[in-house]
Amino acid sequence: MIKxxxxxxxxxxxxxGTPVFAGTRVPVQTLLDYLKAGESIDDFLDGFPTVKREQVIGLLEEAGKQLVSMVA
Structure with missing residues (x-):
């Protein structure tokens, strides 16, 4: 779990109560939808300037760690 x-x-x-990027009203699912559709992180950030690049990278890093730990 991302803490x-x-x-x-x-x-x-x-x-x-939908999970959002802290300090914004942008749902985390929106980023996942962008990436699933083949859009880039830059495209997402252009569309949602209240989200910081560090938040996106941090979310993806933590999600990756959790996925790896589930199969390790």
Whole structure:
């Protein structure tokens, strides 16, 4: 589980508790949808300037670590 609260947050008061990038109202799922559609991180950041590049990279790094630890 990602525990760095500077990356994502979830609160019932923001987007009904949907996980969002911390300090924004941008759902994490939106990034995943962009990447699945073949868009780049830069395209995502251009569309959602409130999200920091460090947040995106941090999220992807943590997700990768968790996936690797699940099969290790």
């Amino acid at each position: 760095d609260f500077s990356i994502i947050s979830a609160s019932p008061e923001i987007m009904g």
